[in-house]
Amino acid sequence: MASMERKQLILSPFVPRRNAVRKTSAEIVSEARQSLRVQSTQRPFTPREGHRHLFGKSSAHVDRDNRPPSTFSLHAQNFDAPDSRPGSGTRLSPLDHKPHLPVPCNVEDPFKVFPKPPADPLEVKRGQPRTRARILRAGSLTILSPVEGHKDVKERLNQGPGQKQTSVKRLPSTDHTEARSGPHKPGPRRAASERRVKESGVDPGVRPTECRAGQRTELGNGDKTRSTEEDAESLVWNNVIAPLLRQLESVAAGSSEGSVDPLCDLCDRLHGTLAEADMLGRRCKRRSGILRTLFCLIDLHSARLNLHIAKLCLALCVSGNNLLNICKLIFQISRSESNDILFQNNSIIDSFLGVLSHEDVSSSGEALLYCVGTLKFLSGNSAILRLLLDKNCVGVAQKLIQRLCTAGDTDFTIAGHILVQLTAALRNLADHPDARPLFISFSVLSELFVVLRLHHKDPDICTNISRIYSKLSSYSECRLALAQTPDCFQLLLELLSKHHQKQDLVVRLLFTLGNLTAKSDEARLQLFQCEGCMETLLQLYATYQHRNDFPHPLKGPPLLSRPQASSASVQEDEDVLVKLVRVLANMCIHPAVGPTLANNTCCIQLLMETLELKTVLESEELMVNVAATINNLSFYQEENSALRRSQLNIAKLMLKLVLSSSMDAMLEATRVYGNMSQSKDVRDFIMQNKVHQFVVTLLDSKSTEMCFSACGVLTNLTLDPPNRLSLAAEGADAKLVDCLRDFGAGDWQLAGQVCQALWNMSGGGGSETLLDTQERESLVEILTTYLDEEEALKWIENEDIKDYHRANWQLQFLPVAQKLMKSLQPLDGTA
Structure with missing residues (x-):
């Protein structure tokens, strides 16, 4: 009866059974250590592109033929100087109709119903001292045909041969809105013409045929204000801006290598003057003259000067073709890494972020593309990356993503081009630690899922987003944001299925799924419950296991008839398998998922096939991950499961890992033996193949x-009485005592496992123990010290850590140690 009680006291095999009782934190930690283990792996490496291009050579963009170029030439002639055309570049056709007179004409004297013409445009009024006289051009006024009987009009329009023709020759002017060459653009000149007409007393909003004879024109308050503003603008123009423009032209005309500095200074002075006079944007009526002068400077081909020009042109709100060319100019400068320092010392970043914030995709799509391309290049520089974060680049990107996702079908292609650049820039931004909270606060991670749904056919966009997710999913706050995105797991699985041949995309999506399932039981179940989850994962497993097929000895043609895959290709495929197996290992930790996977014949066969085809020397990480997955699955030892039917074959395959030089591989194989040695067949295999000798070592x-892990295997092996003598012959009991002395006080889980192995070796406290007197006395001394709680925990000062160790001491060590101590006391007393 006593022997039966002693046998019942022998603890169950190495892996404890689950129960419905709520466990303490120490028990949870202990259980995780003994059985189910989360797998980690390195993030996929993204090599840096050697050259800066909109679309790299490896790009697989769907619209390759119509992609905007990365290289082009820009000259002053490419710009529209007046900058007054509509953004679409559409010119309006003249109306085909003849105006009619709104009032009846007097047949006898038709001129009686028309107003008197304005004063002679050459007549200059005297103003205040030192004020430049305003000269009106006759050519800017509407001229009526001379009518017989109206002599004064004839005389004004048809002057004698000795008089100057005012309508032919114009007086010199500093007004830079005059075009030196090229077609006349009506916008700015018309405004100047109307202003001159208004000053002469004629309302430009009323046609001459509508004026009543003798009617007087009076200026209202609004007209007086406008006139005052125009006078102030003219004063600033004549005294400051015009001289600056002339100086720019003069310095540029004699340009040399040393003239760039004064030109940059002049551009800055011009910018500051316009800002002080509130003449930036489109408020300056003579802005076309400024733009014309700036555009001419572009032909000097100075990157630093061109950045100053671009900043000023953007401040003047250029549009249409000019906006596109300015964005191209900035992009062209940013293509050279040596120019990055120029962007650090210039506020141009604020300017093109403003373009990204306000320009419309439909009207300025290509300009946005080159602007975002610049952002992609600059975000690769760590110093500029910090500037971009400070200037709310993440917030600007999020708003742009929303606009791009709502673009119509006609703009879908250009929106895709822009998103390739934008997602690449966000990939660079994600590298900075300060960017992570911004990605969460601006909901960028969820916005990118919207992009994935819309552009799921574009492998470049999907790959860039997968790189962002693989980086950020390593952090808990980002994992939470990703997991809370609706249909997150389903969409990632669909992308894996759609782009299953694109290795760099697949490996990053799998790495992201591995991160999401590493710490969250909810995520493990959500992924498993997605439609087609296991079919997709196992299909990927089979595909990448055989893409560069190692010829099986019993399958397929001989090695010589197959083309040899490159080592890089083999390594890339293996990287996919590493990440995929990690996902399986993490998923099966969930109690609802583990039993299903343990009974999945295809899953078990693929894992065993990997162990058979690969070697630890060439594929260490993959072999370790496969062993860890099998270890997690071996926790679910259900009758007739696929894993249980294959456990003896698995035990044989584990010999490759045990006998390798990799400590990680040996450790995982030992854990597998610790779980599977619950089976009598596996225990017999271990003893027959001398694996127990290695375990004792x-x-x-x-x-x-x-x-x-070694103690776990020994605990199970000592369940069979014949094995105890073999283990004692290898010195297992003495080594267990040494292990308890060396590590017990710092690891009470290990101390409890050692005591259990010693208890089993003694036959459950019987007389079978082969410890000699000295070893027994040493064991009693150790146990006496460890069983005293104050003595056992006195070395721990931190109270939180002390509570954890106390819990483990009470739950994992104390019951088994007391039992072992009791079995040793009678022997000690007789001695």
Whole structure:
């Protein structure tokens, strides 16, 4: 009866059974250590592009033929100087009709119903001292045909041969809105013409045929204000701006290598003057003259000067073709890394971020493209990256994403081009630690899922977003934001299925799924419950396991008839398998997922196939991950499951890992043996193949994890009485005592496992123990010290850590140690 009680006291095999009782934190930690383990792996490496291009050579963009170019030439002649045409470039056709007179004409004297013509345009009124006289051009007024009987009009329009023809020759002017060459653009000149007409007393809004004879024109308050503003603008123009423009032209005419500095200074002075006079944007009526002068400077081909020009042109709100060319100019400068320092010392970043914030996709899509391309290049520079974050670049990008996602079908292609650049820039921004909270606060991660749904056929966009997710999913706050996005897991699985041949996309999506399932039980279940989850993952597993097929000895043609895959290709495919197996290992931790995977014949066969085809020397990380997955699945030892039917074959395959030189591989294989040695067949295999000798040797390891796993195997092996003598012959009991002395006080889980192995070796407290007197006395001394709580925990000062160790001491060590101590006391007393 006593022997039966002693046998019942022997703890169950290495892996404890689950129960419905709520566990303490220490039990949870212990259970995780003993059985189910989360797998980690390195993030996929993204090589930096050697050259800056809109679309790299590896780009697989769907619209390759119609992609905007990365290289082009820009000259002053490419710009529209007046900048007054509509953004679409459409010119209006003249109306085909003849105006009619709104009032009846007097047949005898038709001129009686028309107003008197304005004063002679050459007549200059005397103003205040030192004020430039305003000269009116006759050519700017509407001229009526001379009518017989109206002599004064004839005389004004048809002057004698000795008089000057005012309508032919114009007086010199500093008004830079005059075009030197090229077609006349009506916008600015018309405004100047109307202003001159108004000053002469004629309302430009009323046609001459509508004026009543003798009617007087009076200026209202609004007209007086406008006139005052125009006078102030003219004063600033004549005294400051016009001289600056002339100086710019003069310095540029004698340009040399040393003239760039004064030109940059002049541009800055011009910018500051316009800002002080509130003449930036489109408020300056002579802005076309400024733009014309600036555009001419572009032909000097100075990157630093061109950035000053671009900043001023954007401040003047250029549009249409000019906006596109300015964005191209900035893009062209940013293509050279040596120019990055220019962007750090110039506020041009604020200017093109303003373009990204306000320009419309339909009217300025190509300009936005080159602007975002610049952002992509500059975000690769760590110093500029910090500037971009300070200037709310993430917020600007989020708003732009929303506009691009709502673009119509006609703008879908250009929106896709822009998103390729924008997602690449966000990928660079995601590298900075300060960007992570911004990605969350601006909901960029969820916005990118909208992009994925709309542009799921574009592999470049999908790959860039997968790189963002693979970077940010390594952090808990970002994982939470991703997991809370509706249909997150389903969409990622659909992308894996659609782009299954694109290795760089697949590996990053799998890495993201591995991160999401690493710490969250809810995420594991959500992924598993997605439609087609296991079919997609296992299909990927089979595809990448055989893409560069290692010829199987029993399958397929001989090696010589197959083309040899490159080592880089083999490594890339293996990287996919590493990430995929990690997802499986993490998923099966969930109690509702694990049993299903353990019974999935295809899953178990693929894992075993990997162990058979690969070697630890060439594929260490993959082999370790496969062993860890099998270890997690072996926790679910259900009758007739696929895993249980294959456990003896798995035990044989684990010999490759145990006998390798990799400590990680040995550790995972030992854990697998620790779980599977619950089976009598596996225990017999271990003893027959001398694996137990290797396990005993592991007790000499300096690693507590290795000793813990070895103790687990020994605990199960000692369930069979014949095995105890073999283990004692290898010195297992003495090594267990040394292990308890060396590591017990710092690891009570390990101490409890050692005591259990010693208890089993003694046959449950019987007389089978082979410890000699000295070893027994040493064991009693150790147990006596460890069983005293104050003595056992006195070395721990931190109270939180002390509570954790106390919980483990009480739950994992104390019951087994007391039992072992009790079995040793009678022997000690007789001695």
